[in-house]
Amino acid sequence: MKVLVAVKRAVDYAIKVRVKADKTGVELNNVKMSMNPFCEIALEEAVRLKEASKAKEIIALTIGPKAASETLRTALAIGADRAVHVLAEARTDLVVQPLLVAKILRKIVEKEQPSLVLLGKQSIDDDYNQTGQILAGLLGWPQATFASKVVINGNSAEVTREIDGGLQTLAFQLPGVITCDLRLNEPRFATLPNIMKAKKKPLEEVTLESLGLKLDGRLDVTKVEPPSSRTGGAKVASVDELIDKLRNEAKVL
Amino acid sequence: VSTQSTWGKFFRSCLRENEVITGQDVDAYNVDWMNKYYGKTSLVVKPSKVEQISKILQYCNERKLAVVPQGGNTGLVGGSVPVHDEIVLSLSNFNKILDYDESTGVVTCEAGVILEMMNVFLQKYNREVPLDLGAKGSCFIGGNIATNAGGIHYVKNGPFRANILGCEAVLADGSVLNMLSQQRKDNTGIDLKQLLIGSEGSLGVITKANLYTIPCDKAKKLFLVRCQNFTQVLTILKESKSFFGRTLSAIEYIDGFAYKVLLEHSISQMKPFQQEFPEGSFYALIEVTGEDEESILRRIEQFYERLDQEKVISDCVFAENINQFNELWKLREEIGANCAKVGLVFKYDLSLPVEKTDSLVKDVRERCKDLGFTVGYGHIGDGNVHINVSLLDKTKKKELEQRLEPYIFDWIVQNNGSVSAEHGLGLMKASLLPKIKPAPVVDKIIQLKRLFDPNLILNPYKVVCVPEWS
Numbered sequence: 001m002k003v004l005v006a007v008k009r010a011v012d013y014a015i016k017v018r019v020k021a022d023k024t025g026v027e028l029n030n031v032k033m034s035m036n037p038f039c040e041i042a043l044e045e046a047v048r049l050k051e052a053s054k055a056k057e058i059i060a061l062t063i064g065p066k067a068a069s070e071t072l073r074t075a076l077a078i079g080a081d082r083a084v085h086v087l088a089e090a091r092t093d094l095v096v097q098p099l100l101v102a103k104i105l106r107k108i109v110e111k112e113q114p115s116l117v118l119l120g121k122q123s124i125d126d127d128y129n130q131t132g133q134i135l136a137g138l139l140g141w142p143q144a145t146f147a148s149k150v151v152i153n154g155n156s157a158e159v160t161r162e163i164d165g166g167l168q169t170l171a172f173q174l175p176g177v178i179t180c181d182l183r184l185n186e187p188r189f190a191t192l193p194n195i196m197k198a199k200k201k202p203l204e205e206v207t208l209e210s211l212g213l214k215l216d217g218r219l220d221v222t223k224v225e226p227p228s229s230r231t232g233g234a235k236v237a238s239v240d241e242l243i244d245k246l247r248n249e250a251k252v253l
Numbered sequence: 254v255s256t257q258s259t260w261g262k263f264f265r266s267c268l269r270e271n272e273v274i275t276g277q278d279v280d281a282y283n284v285d286w287m288n289k290y291y292g293k294t295s296l297v298v299k300p301s302k303v304e305q306i307s308k309i310l311q312y313c314n315e316r317k318l319a320v321v322p323q324g325g326n327t328g329l330v331g332g333s334v335p336v337h338d339e340i341v342l343s344l345s346n347f348n349k350i351l352d353y354d355e356s357t358g359v360v361t362c363e364a365g366v367i368l369e370m371m372n373v374f375l376q377k378y379n380r381e382v383p384l385d386l387g388a389k390g391s392c393f394i395g396g397n398i399a400t401n402a403g404g405i406h407y408v409k410n411g412p413f414r415a416n417i418l419g420c421e422a423v424l425a426d427g428s429v430l431n432m433l434s435q436q437r438k439d440n441t442g443i444d445l446k447q448l449l450i451g452s453e454g455s456l457g458v459i460t461k462a463n464l465y466t467i468p469c470d471k472a473k474k475l476f477l478v479r480c481q482n483f484t485q486v487l488t489i490l491k492e493s494k495s496f497f498g499r500t501l502s503a504i505e506y507i508d509g510f511a512y513k514v515l516l517e518h519s520i521s522q523m524k525p526f527q528q529e530f531p532e533g534s535f536y537a538l539i540e541v542t543g544e545d546e547e548s549i550l551r552r553i554e555q556f557y558e559r560l561d562q563e564k565v566i567s568d569c570v571f572a573e574n575i576n577q578f579n580e581l582w583k584l585r586e587e588i589g590a591n592c593a594k595v596g597l598v599f600k601y602d603l604s605l606p607v608e609k610t611d612s613l614v615k616d617v618r619e620r621c622k623d624l625g626f627t628v629g630y631g632h633i634g635d636g637n638v639h640i641n642v643s644l645l646d647k648t649k650k651k652e653l654e655q656r657l658e659p660y661i662f663d664w665i666v667q668n669n670g671s672v673s674a675e676h677g678l679g680l681m682k683a684s685l686l687p688k689i690k691p692a693p694v695v696d697k698i699i700q701l702k703r704l705f706d707p708n709l710i711l712n713p714y715k716v717v718c719v720p721e722w723s
Contacts, residue, residue, distance in 0.1 A: 014575035032546075034574035070547065074573055189525050189570035189577060192476060192557050195550070 001152075001174070003046045003055045004114040005080065006105060007039040007062050008092060009071040010125040019226045025094050026125070026224060035071050038120025040187040042180040045150055046118050047079035047188075054152045057081050059112060063104055064092045069203065076198035077190040083203040084108060090215050093125035097217045102134035107211040109139060114175065116157070121146055121179040132179035142172035146181040260318065260340075264298050267308050272299045272346065282341045285334045286327050286388075287589075287598060290680060292335025294321075301346035303421070303429060303460050310458065310710075311427030313340065319713045322454040324396030325367065327388035329589075329600055330679025332453050333396070336714045344395050347460060350374050358466045359418060359435045364395025364459045371464075380466040383410040387586035395459045401451035403675030405585075408634035409502040409542075410467065414450050419463035422449050424456075425706040435463050448701065453677045455716040456705040470542040473502060474549045475578050476571035477525055478537045483508075483611035485565045486535045490607070490633055492565075493539055496556050500549075503540035504634040505585050508614060511592075511628035511641075512536055515584055518591040523580055525570045534567070535611075537633070538585050588630055589641065595626050596643035599653065601661055605670035607636045613664060614640055620660065624653040637674035662688065678716050686718040 011017055012034040017026045035043075049055035060075035062068045063086040072083040086104055088096055109117065122129035129145075136143035144159035148167070151158040158171045162181050208214055236242045247253040264273050274282070274297040283292040300306050313320050319339035326333045335341060347365030354360075358380055362371065368389040372381050384397060386404035396402075401414050410416070419434035432446040449457055478489060486506050493504050507515075513531040516524065543549035553571070560566050572578035592598045605613060614629030617640055621627060625642040632638075640661070644653050662672050662685055672685055687695050695718070702709070702717045714722050 012575045014579070032575065037574075037576075188527060189477075189581075190573055191526075192553065192569040192571055193561075195571075196554055196557070 001049075001055050001116060002057045002059065002112060002114040003049060003116045003118060004059050004061060004105070004109060004112060005039070005043050005046045005075070005118045006101070006131075007043055007060055007071050007075050008036040008120070008123045009033050009062060009064055009068045010036040010093065010123050013037055013124050019224050023223050023225055025091065025221065028091075028093075033067070033070075035074055036120050036123045036125075037187075038122060038124075038180055038182070040120075041182070041184050042118040042120050042178075043075055043078055043080065044185045044187040045147075045178075045180060048185065049116075049150075049152060050079060055116070059084060059108075059114065061086065061105070061108060063088050063096055063101060065089050068092070072203060073195065073198050074190055076201045076203070077195040078188065079194075080201075082201055084206055085203060086206045086208065086211070088208060088215060093123075094221050095215060095217045097126075097219055098128045098130035098134055099218060100213065100216065101131045102138055103213055104208070104211060105131075105135050106138045107213070109135075115155075116152070116174055117141075117177045119177065119179045121181050129179075132177050136177040139175075139177070142176040143178070144170045144172065144176065145179040147178050148181050148183045150178060150180075150184065260312075260316075261296065263312055264296070264309065267305055268298060268300055272301065273297075274299065279341070282323060282326070282343065283334055285329075285331055287329065287593065287600070289597070290331035290334050290336075292321070292341075293338045294335040294341050295338060297341040297343055299343045299346045303423065306342070306423045306458060306460060307427040307429055309342065309427075310423055310425055313710055314426050314708055317708050317710060319710050321712055322395075322399070322458045324365065324393035324399070325388065325391040327392045328396065328400065328679060329602070329676045330673070330681040332400075332677055332679030332681075332712065332715050336680060339713065342458060344393060344458075344460070347395070351461070353378065354435060357435060357437070358468075359437075359463055360466055361433070361435070361461065361463050362394055363461055364393060364398070366394045368392050368394060368397060375466055376469070378466075379469045381469050382464060383416045383467045384413050387589070394462055394464070398450055398459050398462055399452060399454050400675075400677045403632065403635070403637070405503045405505065405540075405582075405632065407632060407675075408504060409499065414447070416465040416467075417446070417450055417462060418465055420446050420449065420459050421461035422446075422457035422459045425708065425711050429460075430457065433461060433463055437465060448705075451677070453679060453716045454712040455702060456711070458711070470502065472545045472549060473540055473542045474546055474553060474571060475538065475540045475581050476553060476569055477581055477584075478539065478566050479526060479568045480535050480537070480565060481533065481567055483535055486537055486611075486633065487608060488563065488565050489537050489539075489560065492556070492560060493537075494634070496559070497541050497552070500542045500552075501539070501634070502542045503538070505538040505631065506610075506633040507536040507538065507585060507588065507630040508611065508628060509534045509536075510618070510626070511588050511630040514591050514595060514626075514628060514643075515588060518594045519584070519587060521580060521583065523584065525581065525584070526568055538581065585630070588628065589639075592626075592628060592641040592643050596645050597647070597650065599625070599642040599644070599657055600676075601640040601642075601657075602631075602637070602674050602676040603640065603661070603665055603670055603672065604635075604637050604674040605665060605668055607633060609668060610636075610638045613661075614638065616664070617642065617657070617661060621653060621656050624649050624656060632674075635674070659688075680715045683715050683718050684723070 012032040058080040060080035061084045119132045149160035321339045344365040347363035350362045352361040509531040618627035
C-alpha cells in the first residue's frame with residue numbers, strides 16, 4: 001500500500017510567538033521553524049505501518065517556499081521513501097489555506113494513487129482543522145479525523161477517534177483520509193545516519209502551475225492580534241465591596 | 254527560660270509578620286533537596302532589605318547564635334540546611350532585578366533572584382547568564398555565587414567566577430561590604446570578593462551581585478551519541494573539542510547504568526533510540542552552537558562521518574525541535590532524581606584525570622555491588638564525573654557509606670583529583686579539608702574564617718574544618 005503524508009513547516013510550538021506591529025500576522029523573522037507536531041505524528045504512524053509491513057511506500061509532501069525542504073529532509077530521515085515539494089512562495093500560515101492545500105493534495109493523489117492519506121488534524125499556526133476533511137470531500141473518500149488509534153487490515157481501516165463524548169471507532173474501506181491527533185503515537189527521534197542517507201532519497205520539486213493551480217486564498221486574513229493581556233486581580237475588604245464590584249465593575253450581577 | 258522567645262521578639266520587631274517563620278512551617282527549610290540532611294531549626298527569618306540582614310547578623314553575632322544562609326536550597330552537600338538548630342536566614346525575599354545596562358550587558362540583581370527568572374528577564378535583550386544547571390528553576394544567584402556553580406556550559410563559558418563583576422555581602426558582625434562594580438576589568442590590587450565567591454556561606458551573606466551576561470546563541474543543535482566502550486567516549490570527547498572548538502557548548506557522558514535508570518524510571522518514559530540496549534553502552538550528549546541550524550547540522554554530519562570511519566559511534570539521534578531538545582537535556586538533568594527512585598543516593602562529584610573516569614566508576618561499582626547500584630555520568634568535557642550509588646537496602650545505609658568513604662576520596666587524593674569539582678564541601682566534605690590541601694594552606698584558610706567570622710556563627714560545621722567543631 002502506498003501512503004501519502006503531508007507535512008507542514010510551521011513555527012516550533014515551544015516558541016512564544018509575537019504579532020507583527022501591523023497586525024497582519026505573526027512575526028516569523030529569525031523564529032525557529034519545525035515540522036508541525038500533528039504532522040510528525042502522522043509521519044510516525046506511516047513509518048510504523050511500513051515497519052509492520054502494512055505500507056510499502058511512503059511519500060512525504062510539503063507545500064511552501066524553498067526553506068520548507070528542510071521539513072522534507074526530516075521526513076525522509078524519519079522513514080519516508082521519497083518526497084515531493086510543491087513550491088509556493090507565500091506565507092503558509094496566511095496565504096496557503098486548506099482549500100488550496102486540499103486541491104494540491106488531490107492532484108498528487110490522482111497522480112500517485114495512494115491507498116491512504118495521513119495528515120495532522122490541524123497545523124498549530126493557522127489552526128484550521130479543515131484540510132483532511134476538504135480533501136476527503138474533493139476525492140469522495142471516507143475520512144476519519146482526530147485519530148488516536150489506527151488499525152489497517154488488508155484493505156480495511158479501523159480508526160478510533162477522540163470525540164467530546166469519549167472515543168468512537170469507525171471502520172471503512174481504503175482508500176481514505178485519516179487526520180491524526182495527539183495521543184496516536186510518540187514521534188521518534190531522527191538519527192544522524194538517516195539524515196545523511198535522506199540526501200540520497202528522491203526529492204521532486206513541483207510548481208503550482210504544473211498542477212494547474214495558483215495561489216488563490218479565498219479567505220482574507222484581515223487582522224491578527226494577541227489575546228488581551230490579563231488584568232491584575234484586586235483584593236476587597238468586605239463582602240459588600242465584593243458585591244459592589246461584581247455589580248458595578250465586572251457587571252456580572 | 255527559653256531564650257528563643259526573646260530572639261523571636263527581636264526578629265519580629267525588625268521584620269514583617271510573614272518574614273518570621275516558626276512552628277511547623279519551618280520544616281521545608283530544615284531538609285535539603287535530596288532528603289538526606291535534616292536540621293532542627295525552629296526559626297526562619299526572611300528579610301527583604303540589607304539593613305535588616307545587618308541588624309539580624311549583628312544581633313546573632315553578639316549572642317553567638319549560629320546562622321545558616323539559605324538560597325534555593327538545591328545544594329548537594331548539605332550546606333544549605335541547619336545541622337542542629339541554627340537560625341535559617343532565607344534570601345528568598347531578595348528577589349529584585351535592579352538594573353540592566355544594555356551597552357555593557359551587565360545585570361545587577363539581589364541575591365535571591367532565581368537563575369531561570371534572570372534568564373527570562375534577559376531574554377528580551379537576547380542575553381543570558383553564562384551558567385546553566387539542572388536546578389535553574391529553583392536555585393538563587395546568591396547561591397550560585399556562594400558555590401561558584403559549575404553546570405553544563407562550563408566547557409564553553411568557563412567558571413562562573415569570571416563573570417561575577419561585583420557583589421555586596423554582609424559579614425557576621427553586620428558590617429556591609431560593598432564590592433559592587435560594573436566594570437569587566439578592574440585590577441586594583443587584592444580582589445576581596447574572590448574570597449566570598451565559592452565560600453559557601455562561611456565568610457559572609459551575599460546580598461547583591463553584578464553579573465556579566467553573554468549573548469544568546471543564534472542557533473544550537475543537540476545530539477545523543479551511543480557507543481560501546483569508554484575508550485570510544487574519550488575519542489568522541491577529543492574529536493568534539495578539536496572539531497567544534499569554541500562552538501562546542503556542552504558535552505556530557507552517561508554510562509549504560511545511568512541510562513538504564515532513566516529508561517526504567519523517568520516520568521517521560523522516553524526512548525531516544527528505536528532499539529535500546531543500555532547494558533554495555535555509553536552515551537555522549539553533545540550541544541553545538543552556530544549561525545543557523547542548517548550550517549550546524551552540516552558540520553555535525555562531517556563530524557559524524559569522521560568518527561564513523563573510525564567505527565567509534567554505534568548510533569546517534571538528534572533533536573529536531575525545541576521539545577525534543579528539552580527532552581534530551583532532561584534525560585541528562587534528571588539522572589540524579591531518577592537514581593533517587595532506585596534508593597537513597599550517595600552522590601560524588603569528582604575531578605580526575607579523564608581517562609581514569611570509567612575505571613573509578615567500575616571500581617566503586619564492584620566494591621559496592623551487594624549494597625548499591627552505581628552509575629557514572631557528567632561533565633566529561635571538564636574532567637568532572639558524578640558517581641551516584643543508590644542504596645538498595647534501607648537497613649544497610651551506614652555499611653554502604655563506610656564502603657564508599659573514605660575509599661573514593663582516598664582514590665581521588667592519590668590521583669591528584671578534586672573531591673568536589675563543583676558541588677562544594679558543605680557539610681558532607683568539610684572534614685576532608687586537611688586531606689586535600691597542605692597544612693599551611695589549611696591553616697591560612699582557618700585564619701581567614703576567624704578573621705571574617707570570629708564567633709563562628711556562619712554555617713558552622715561546614716566548609717572549613719575549624720578545630721572547635723570536631
